[in-house]
Amino acid sequence: MSGTYRRLLPYLLVLPGGLWLVVFFLLPAVQLVATSLYDPAGSLADGYAMTWAFGNYPDAIRAYWAHFGRSFGYAGLATALALLLGYPLAYVIALRAGRWQHLLLVCVVAPMFTSFLVRTLAWKAILADTGPVVGLLREVHLLAPDGRLLASPVAVVTSLTYGYLPFMVLPIYASLQRLDRRLLEAARDLNARPAQVFWTVTLPLSRPGVVAGTLLTVIPASGDYISAELLGTPRDYMIGNVIDAAFLVRLDYPQGAALSVLLLLVILVLTIGYLRRGAEEVG
Amino acid sequence: MESAQPGARLRLIELTKRFGGVTAVDQLDLTVAAGTYFALLGPSGCGKTTTLRMVAGLEEPTRGRILLDEEEITELRPYRRPVNTVFQSYALFPHLDVFENVAFGLRRRGVPDVTEQVRAMLSLVQLDGYDRRRPAQLSGGQQQRVALARALVNRPRVLLLDEPLGALDLTLRRRMQLELKRIQTEVGITFVHVTHDQEEAMTLADTVAVMNNGRIEQLGTPAELYEFPATAFVATFLGRSNLLSGTVVGRDGDDVLVEAYGQRFSVPVIRARRTAGAVLLGIRPEKLRLVGTVDEVPAGHQAVAGIVTDAAYLGTSTQYLIRTGWGGEFSVFVAADGEARPVPVGATVVAHWHPRYAFLLDGGTPGGTPAVPVDPAGAVPANGVGPR
Ligand SMILES: Nc1ncnc2c1ncn2[C@@H]1O[C@H](COP(=O)(O)OP(=O)(O)O)[C@@H](O)[C@H]1O
Ligand SMILES: [Mg+2]
Numbered sequence: 232m233s234g235t236y237r238r239l240l241p242y243l244l245v246l247p248g249g250l251w252l253v254v255f256f257l258l259p260a261v262q263l264v265a266t267s268l269y270d271p272a273g274s275l276a277d278g279y280a281m282t283w284a285f286g287n288y289p290d291a292i293r294a295y296w297a298h299f300g301r302s303f304g305y306a307g308l309a310t311a312l313a314l315l316l317g318y319p320l321a322y323v324i325a326l327r328a329g330r331w332q333h334l335l336l337v338c339v340v341a342p343m344f345t346s347f348l349v350r351t352l353a354w355k356a357i358l359a360d361t362g363p364v365v366g367l368l369r370e371v372h373l374l375a376p377d378g379r380l381l382a383s384p385v386a387v388v389t390s391l392t393y394g395y396l397p398f399m400v401l402p403i404y405a406s407l408q409r410l411d412r413r414l415l416e417a418a419r420d421l422n423a424r425p426a427q428v429f430w431t432v433t434l435p436l437s438r439p440g441v442v443a444g445t446l447l448t449v450i451p452a453s454g455d456y457i458s459a460e461l462l463g464t465p466r467d468y469m470i471g472n473v474i475d476a477a478f479l480v481r482l483d484y485p486q487g488a489a490l491s492v493l494l495l496l497v498i499l500v501l502t503i504g505y506l507r508r509g510a511e512e513v514g
Numbered sequence: 515m516e517s518a519q520p521g522a523r524l525r526l527i528e529l530t531k532r533f534g535g536v537t538a539v540d541q542l543d544l545t546v547a548a549g550t551y552f553a554l555l556g557p558s559g560c561g562k563t564t565t566l567r568m569v570a571g572l573e574e575p576t577r578g579r580i581l582l583d584e585e586e587i588t589e590l591r592p593y594r595r596p597v598n599t600v601f602q603s604y605a606l607f608p609h610l611d612v613f614e615n616v617a618f619g620l621r622r623r624g625v626p627d628v629t630e631q632v633r634a635m636l637s638l639v640q641l642d643g644y645d646r647r648r649p650a651q652l653s654g655g656q657q658q659r660v661a662l663a664r665a666l667v668n669r670p671r672v673l674l675l676d677e678p679l680g681a682l683d684l685t686l687r688r689r690m691q692l693e694l695k696r697i698q699t700e701v702g703i704t705f706v707h708v709t710h711d712q713e714e715a716m717t718l719a720d721t722v723a724v725m726n727n728g729r730i731e732q733l734g735t736p737a738e739l740y741e742f743p744a745t746a747f748v749a750t751f752l753g754r755s756n757l758l759s760g761t762v763v764g765r766d767g768d769d770v771l772v773e774a775y776g777q778r779f780s781v782p783v784i785r786a787r788r789t790a791g792a793v794l795l796g797i798r799p800e801k802l803r804l805v806g807t808v809d810e811v812p813a814g815h816q817a818v819a820g821i822v823t824d825a826a827y828l829g830t831s832t833q834y835l836i837r838t839g840w841g842g843e844f845s846v847f848v849a850a851d852g853e854a855r856p857v858p859v860g861a862t863v864v865a866h867w868h869p870r871y872a873f874l875l876d877g878g879t880p881g882g883t884p885a886v887p888v889d890p891a892g893a894v895p896a897n898g899v900g901p902r
Contacts, residue, residue, distance in 0.1 A: 411605070413601060413603055413605045414605050414607060414608075416572050416601075416605070417599075417601055417605035417606075417607070418607075418618070418622075419571075419572065419592040419593060420570050420571075420572065420592055420597075420598060420599045420601075420665075421598065421618050421619035421622060421664065421665070421668065422593045422619045422622045422623050422668065423593055423618075423619075423622045424591075424593050424622070427622050431618070431622070432607060432609075435609045436608070436609055
């Protein structure tokens with residue numbers, strides 16, 4: 232019957248995606264939370280017992296709060312840098328590039344055609360002690376003769392910034408691209424100097440892009456572990472490295488899970504807070 | 515307002531704008547008197563918007579100069595020009611409420627207390643109490659008023675309006691026309707109003723310039739333009755005209771004699787733009803009278819005979835289409851004054867007019883083409899509607 236079909240259609244359309252979410256997101260999430268509450272005395276070989284060990288959480292925080300702090304510090308710094316680099320880039324591509332627009336856009340996305348791992352290894356070569364960057368910085372005395380970039384927070388933040396820059400540029404580009412140019416002309420006509428046009432019209436109207444770009448950068452960056460692993464020392468390790476080690480090296484599944492859940496919660500809280508503040512200022 | 519006169523005189527001197535190969539505005543010379551309501555009338559694509567944008571500073575002229583009173587502003591950045599624009603799309607800032615939209619220009623200039631001025635302006639455009647609305651929450655007419663207030667609050671010396679009523683429905687458009695006129699009289703600022711609607715231009719403006727292909731075809735009061743158009747384009751764009759292509763064959767005192775389609779016509783020399791060679795003889799449809807036979811034509815009148823092919827009753831008038839003996843078409847508007855009896859389609863009639871209502875236009879060089887495509891039989895189909 233077409234009436235029945237019509238009524239069922241929305242559910243049918245939602246079904247594949249819904250199933251996908253249940254199988255690949257909801258079930259693992261439940262499993263993750265469950266794992267975080269297993270008895271930490273268990274092991275992968277002997278099996279874990281569910282003892283509702285809420286103590287795993289304070290234990291994990293006590294042991295790794297510094298890594299959490301570093302994660303969000305690095306990720307926040309990288310996001311700020313990506314915004315400073317990405318906004319002008321997106322602005323030029325969207326409003327000033329003319330027929331070069333699409334080519335430039337491809338250039339922004341092109342690095343993502345290779346894996347993050349490979350790109351990070353490339354940074355290792357670029358920032359190496361014998362590499363050109365260090366050589367130049369030593370030459371101009373911005374770096375001590377034995378100073379290095381590799382194995383430092385600078386290298387990690389640089390890699391994070393670089394790695395997630397496209398996620399910052401693309402949403403900002405999209406919102407600037409959609410911007411009604413006639414509004415910019417109206418602002419110029421209404422006595423706004425070029426800088427005033429930017430601060431009072433362009434920037435506020437590209438705000439959704441900035442919000443999206445910031446979230447898309449800060450979220451994956453705070454969970455990143457490749458940058459610190461390849462370009463930093465254990466002193467620069469982020470929470471991602473700790474989780475990585477908990478699951479794959481120390482085989483401490485309950486602690487790895489507890490840290491993962493904590494990371495998830497912190498990001499969730501920050502995101503909601505950020506979005507609500509953004510909505511207040513716009514609305 | 516520092517000066518006695520809030521509005522400035524606007525002068526355009528040989529103003530030209532080319533986009534690649536397209537000449538949008540072609541050596542425009544124009545003076546708009548201070549404090550007047552000026553209309554720039556022309557069909558779509560004739561260069562009206564480009565002209566306004568050059569005055570606003572949003573488009574750089576290829577050549578020419580722009581003067582406000584004695585001051586040259588050709589090279590000034592837009593924010594330095596005492597000129598503001600009401601855009602056709604309104605271009606209201608969606609992220610700002612009505613109050614902030616109106617306050618925008620004042621704030622950018624660092625005016626310390628804007629509240630009073632903004633409130634007064636909202637009151638002038640009858641939007642009291644709408645301060646905190648967003649543009650998206652307003653009707654088209656209200657958005658139009660905000661756009662007007664937002665420009666006017668800056669007290670520009672010249673206000674530019676680019677088809678400001680184009681997006682409104684007819685009733686609202688008529689009402690806003692009256693209001694624009696009232697506001698212009700009240701503030702005394704020079705208004706330059708661009709439109710393709712001849713009725714709007716004639717209703718509003720003290721002076722109308724008819725523009726075509728990037729040039730001014732004629733400039734004058736609405737009555738001057740209507741009564742004695744300078745070109746075939748003006749004659750047909752502003753109201754309707756019957757145009758007969760003919761040749762000047764001589765003079766008879768103060769009259770020019772014209773031969774067209776084997777008939778002789780005369781036009782007073784003061785109503786002739788050209789007194790030799792190929793001409794177009796024009797006569798407005800409402801200046802024609804219909805009678806049944808040649809005998810009924812009053813002495814001194816000129817006449818064309820034909821057959822009624824169409825009659826449209828419009829309440830205030832009836833519009834007839836007459837097919838002439840040589841196959842041309844004549845429009846005749848007969849006012850519904852209670853005396854005229856209806857003429858049936860198919861009837862043989864004679865359309866006559868007094869020569870003082872006719873006008874003579876340049877018909878192009880002999881063998882050349884006139885300014886507008888003329889129906890080979892003589893009458894030009896008009897794009898406008900005549901006054902009722
Ligand atoms: N930015 C532009 N680039 C190229 N051609 C343009 C541009 N702006 C206007 N034109 C052309 O100039 C002519 C006049 O346009 P415009 O001033 O917008 O006319 P109007 O406002 O009278 O309709 C048109 O032929 C139009 O295609
Ligand atoms: Mg236009």
